[in-house]
Amino acid sequence: MTNNNTCSCSCNCNTGEGTSKCVANLAENKVYACGGASNVGMISLELAKTLHLENQYKMGCASGVAAGEFEVENIIQQEGNQDLVIDGCPISCLQKLFEQKGIEGFKHIIVTEFGINKEATFDFDPAIIKQLIDKILH
Numbered sequence: 001m002t003n004n005n006t007c008s009c010s011c012n013c014n015t016g017e018g019t020s021k022c023v024a025n026l027a028e029n030k031v032y033a034c035g036g037a038s039n040v041g042m043i044s045l046e047l048a049k050t051l052h053l054e055n056q057y058k059m060g061c062a063s064g065v066a067a068g069e070f071e072v073e074n075i076i077q078q079e080g081n082q083d084l085v086i087d088g089c090p091i092s093c094l095q096k097l098f099e100q101k102g103i104e105g106f107k108h109i110i111v112t113e114f115g116i117n118k119e120a121t122f123d124f125d126p127a128i129i130k131q132l133i134d135k136i137l138h
Helices: 039-053 062-066 093-100 127-137
Strands: 030-033 084-087 107-110
Touching (some): 030 039, 030 062, 039 084, 039 127, 062 093, 084 093
Parallel strands (some): 030 084
16 A cells, blocks of 8 residues: 555545545445454445445445545534444453544444344344344444
8 A cells, every 4th residue: 555545456545536446325424343363353344335335324434544644534424323333242442443543423332232143153134134224324
C-alpha cells in the first residue's frame, strides 16, 4: 500500500469513492465486523455484509483502520444513527481497536450477547442473520 490514500484495490478509501473493484452503497453510516476464527466471527462478517447489501450500513475495512490506512469519521445523525462495530465475543477486539485509535461515538454490539455461543467452527445457521438484523434495526 502506498501513502497516497489509494488502496491496492485501486479505490480511494478515505473518500469512499472508488472503482468497480470496490463494493459500495448509498448508506451514510459504516459497519465494521470481527473476523475471528469461530462461528461468531463468521456471523459478524455475514451480518455486516448483509447490512451492507440491504443498504442499512456501508461495510468498512477494520484491517485498514488498524493499519492506519483509513480514517474513520463517526457522524451521529439527528435520529441517532452512527457507525456500527460488530464484535463476535466479549473480548471485543474491534471495540478496543477503535478506542485505541481514538474513535468514539459508534454503536457496538457483541454477537454472543444475543444468546449465541462461541464455538470452534465456521458453521452457523443462516437464519441467525435475519434474527440479528431484526434485533439490531428494530
